[in-house]
Structures are given as C-alpha cells and as structure tokens.
C-alpha cells in the first residue's frame with residue numbers, strides 16, 4: 001500500500017502523472033521493458049524506407065553507390081541482383097525484429113498498466129472503507145462503485161495505450177526528424193510548417209473537451225447509482241408493480257449519459273479529422289515543393305539536386321512523421337479521459353476521514369466496562385438527534401434503551417464504537433475518552449448486533465467467523481449453539497458450509513439475527529450493544545435467545561435497544577429517550593411508579609390503551625407529523 005505524498009488539491013493538473021509515479025513501483029521494470037521494445041521497434045521500422053529509396057537509386061537507376069549505415073561494405077554484394085536480394089533480406093529481418101519488439105512492447109506496457117490498476121484499486125477501496133459512516137450515507141453506492149471501477153479502468157487504459165504511444169511518438173518524431181534533417185534540411189523546414197498550427201488546435205481541443213469528459217464521468221456515476229438502486233430494490237419494484245416506473249428512471253439516466261457522451265464525442269470526432277486535414281495539407285506542400293525540386297524547378301531559391309530515390313525516402317519518412325502527430329490526437333484524448341477519471345480517484349485517495357485515530361493513540365484498556373456519556377450532543381448534518389445526554393453506566397450493567405421511533409436510541413449507541421463522533425461532550429469507557437484511543441482496539445472491545453444484520457456471500461461458518469478470523473470450527477459451532485442458531489443451520493443443505501448472503505441460501509430476518517448474535521458471541525467483546533437484535537424472531541425463540549444472552553451479558557456491560565418492552569423489563573436500568581434526550585431513567589418498577597413516558601409505553605404494550613393520558617396521544621401525533629415532514633424534505 002502506498003504512502004500518499006500529496007492530496008488532490010494543489011496539483012490537480014498533474015494528477016495522472018502523480019498517480020502513475022505513486023503506484024508504478026512494482027510495474028516500473030515492465031514499463032522500462034516496454035520503452036526499450038518501443039525504441040527497438042521504432043528503429044527497425046525506419047529501415048524499409050531507407051532500403052527502398054536506396055534500391056531505387058543504386059539498384060534500378062544506378063545513380064549512387066549501394067551503402068547502408070552500420071553495415072560493413074564487404075557484406076554488400078557488388079552486382080545489382082545481389083543487392084536486390086540483400087535489400088529484400090534486410091527488409092524481412094527488419095520486419096521480423098519489428099514483430100518481436102511489438103510483442104514485447106505490448107506485454108511490457110500491459111503488465112505495467114494492469115499492475116498499477118490493481119494497486120490503485122486496492123488503495124482506493126482501502127481509502128473508501130476508512131471513510132466515516134456519514135460519507136457512505138451521503139454518497140450513492142453506484143457512484144462509489146463507478147470510481148472504483150470505471151475511473152480506475154480509464155487510468156489503466158491510458159497507461160496501457162497512451163504511455164506506450166507517447167514513447168512511440170517521441171521516438172518516431174525524434175528519429176525521423178533527425179533523418180529528415182540529415183536527408184534535406186530545407187525540405188524538412190517545409191514539413192515542420194504545420195506543427196505550430198497542430199499544437200494550437202490540440203490545446204483548444206483539451207480546453208473544450210475536459211469539462212465534457214468530467215460531465216461524462218459524473219453521468220456514468222449517476223447511471224451506475226440508478227442501476228444499483230434499481231437492482232437492489234427489486235423486491236419493492238415487484239411488489240409495488242414499479243417495473244415501468246423503474247425502466248423509465250433507467251431510461252432517463254441513460255438519456256443523460258447519452259447526452260453527455262455525445263457532447264464529448266462531437267468535440268472528439270472534430271479533433272481527429274482536423275488533425276488529419278492540417279497534417280495532410282502540410283504533406284501536400286512538402287510533396288509539391290520536393291516534386292518541383294526533383295523536376296529542377298526548386299521554389300524559394302532551394303539549391304542542389306534531389307534524386308527521385310532520395311525524394312521517395314524523404315516522402316515516406318515525411319508521411320511516417322505525420323502519423324505520430326495524428327496519433328498524438330488519440331493520446332491527448334485518452335489523457336483527457338484519464339485525467340478526469342484520475343481527479344475522481346485522487347479525491348477519494350486524498351480525502352481525510354472525519355473519524356480517525358489521533359497520532360500515537362494508545363489502545364483502549366477495558367477494566368470494568370464503565371461507560372459515560374458526558375453532556376453528549378450530536379446532529380446528522382443540521383438535524384440535532386442527541387441532546388445533552390449525561391449518563392454514567394456502571395461496568396457489567398445491563399441497560400435497556402427504549403423510546404418512540406426516531407428518538408435517537410440507535411444513534412446514541414452508534415457513538416460508542418465511533419461510527420459517528422459526538423459534536424459536543426464526550427463518551428468515555430473506564431475513564432478513557434474514546435477519541436483518544438485507537439479505533440481498532442475500541443471496536444475490538446465492542447460487539448454490535450443490529451436489527452438487520454448483513455451477511456456476506458460465503459458460508460454460514462465464514463459469516464459467523466467474520467471478525468474473529470482465527471476461530472476454530474468447534475468455537476464457531478459453540479457460538480451458534482448459544483445463539484440458538486445451530487439447529488436451523490444443521491438443517492441447511494450443507495450445514496455450516498452452506499453458502500448464504502447474496503447468491504446463497506436466503507435466510508429469514510430472524511435467522512440472520514441469530515447468525516449475527518453468534519458472530520458477536522464468538523468475538524466475546526467486553527461491551528455489548530443489541531440494537532433490536534431479536535426483533536425479527538418469534539417470541540418463543542426470543543425467550544431462548546434471551547436466556548443465552550442473559551448468561552452472556554452477565555459479566556459485560558450490555559445495552560439493549562428494544563421496542564418490545566418485555567425484552568428489557570428485567571434489565572437493571574432502563575433509559576427512556578424522547579427527542580434525543582433521556583427523559584426517564586430507572587428500573588422497570590421505578591419507571592412504572594414515576595408514571596412518565598415509559599409507563600405509558602408499557603400501557604400501550606399490555607393493551608391498556610384506555611388509561612393513556614390525553615397528552616401522551618397528542619405527543620405521539622406530534623411526533624408522527626414531525627417524522628412525516630422530515631421524510632418529505
């Protein structure tokens with residue numbers, strides 16, 4: 001993994017080069033191999049024009065002696081037929097060497113680009129998963145996938161094709177340029193005339209196409225996000241009959257992508273013919289001036305003779321000189337795409353996560369497992385959710401957390417493993433501020449079971465083992481027994497080896513919850529958070545799980561969030577949240593005596609609705625309207 005030396009800001013224009021230098025490490029020697037092969041290939045590709053021109057002048061017209069640079073004179077046959085055979089042999093050898101060089105060139109550049117792509121993708125994913133949870137709720141999954149896939153691939157394409165082409169172009173222009181000057185400096189000056197025009201045209205192209213390519217990349221992100229959402233929500237689409245609506249949404253996203261692509265394509269396809277036109281006009285001028293010269297009517301006061309053979313060689317080279325310049329168009333185009341993609345990848349790589357370790361933070365040391373929320377407040381962006389929560393929880397206690405929907409119960413407990421950081425106040429475990437210890441040790445000490453646990457595609461055993469990767473099969477099975485999961489797992493087609501999650505056996509919500517509880521029991525954390533962890537199982541199974549959980553929770557601090565108050569009535573202490581504040585705090589009996597919100601919630605659950613005070617119903621209506629209006633925004 002790479003240490004980054006600079007972020008996206010400051011040098012955005014060099015983003016492709018910077019990513020290449022940072023990630024080239026283990027592919028650099030392949031790039032060197034590709035470069036050498038390109039140079040060899042370019043050199044031998046210069047041979048045919050030289051040999052053909054020489055054959056015309058020396059073999060067919062006998063206007064000059066047959067001699068080739070770097071070839072000893074005694075190797076060259078004396079008679080014209082022998083020289084023709086020799087010329088053909090040189091052409092065949094040059095073509096064969098060129099073919100081998102081309103293979104090595106492709107291999108070198110491809111391996112280099114693929115290796116950079118691999119390292120870059122792994123680092124980009126690593127940077128992504130280090131971002132705070134809020135980042136993931138703000139960005140759409142499909143758009144993030146697009147950065148990891150399409151944008152990283154665009155960079156690879158440029159490295160594979162663009163960089164090798166750049167070396168090819170430079171070698172060709174330098175080699176042929178030198179030969180042209182050697183052959184006829186005056187005619188070379190004519191050949192070079194279109195270059196400033198080509199440069200100005202290319203600059204104008206990059207300025208116009210850049211924002212359009214950025215637009216294309218954003219539209220790909222949007223389209224991916226739309227597709228991802230529409231595939232993930234297939235159950236709702238089917239049950240709600242939303243197929244046509246969804247197809248329409250995909251059509252709209254595809255339409256926007258099409259518009260953005262066409263806007264870029266219009267510029268791109270204008271660029272290439274433009275380049276060809278300018279270079280072609282330049283070539284025509286060279287051909288005219290050279291032709292007149294061969295005919296003995298050299299313009300511009302050019303003096304000396306130009307033989308037909310030398311002119312043929314010059315013209316072939318001059319045309320070979322123009323092709324790289326036109327090819328430059330491809331390179332510039334690939335570069336522009338890579339640059340806009342690189343900016344998106346670089347933004348992710350250079351982004352500092354909001355929740356990180358302080359430098360030299362020590363590990364958390366849990367002694368009793370005492371938890372303190374000291375004047376804690378928290379808002380999701382602008383919406384305050386937790387307000388001035390100030391509670392001390394003794395180590396080893398079991399604490400129920402209840403309250404109406406949207407009261408902030410889950411949010412309060414997500415502050416404990418630092419899924420979010422409190423805006424005000426502090427959260428402490430055994431006196432240590434959780435922001436002062438390493439996140440790894442903090443999360444190692446906390447087990448979190450949510451109401452809708454996620455299963456990875458993999459076997460049941462792998463899912464239980466997730467987080468305690470070195471657990472033995474026996475430990476996995478024991479954890480499953482304790483979580484009341486072993487029985488249903490053994491009935492699956494391959495027991496603990498049955499694939500579950502996406503593409504695997506579909507498990508019910510209650511079964512997934514039991515696997516998540518097993519996963520947490522295996523982890524054996526000092527602090528346990530059960531966020532509606534048994535809400536999806538039937539009451540009989542819940543009673544069994546509760547019995548194991550009670551035993552499991554006995555020697556560790558445990559928070560139990562529950563709507564079903566029977567789940568928490570035996571907890572030593574119950575916190576009642578309303579509107580982000582703790583409004584009641586005590587045991588089940590204390591809270592019934594206090595006759596506050598908890599007592600009313602209890603009345604609802606035991607069916608004693610008649611004795612609910614009018615204010616409770618008014619407040620419930622008020623809460624519902626707030627939730628609905630929040631949802632409308």
Ligand SMILES: Nc1ncnc2c1ncn2[C@@H]1O[C@H](COP(=O)(O)OP(=O)(O)OP(=O)(O)O)[C@@H](O)[C@H]1O
Nearest residue numbers: 137380385403404405406407408409410411412630
């Ligand atoms: N990631 C988020 N981004 C923005 N707002 C959020 C986010 N998660 C929760 N909220 C909002 O914060 C408020 C509290 O949510 P939270 O899930 O903590 O409540 P809760 O008491 O656990 O509710 P429930 O009993 O329904 O699970 C709600 O208004 C909710 O809409």
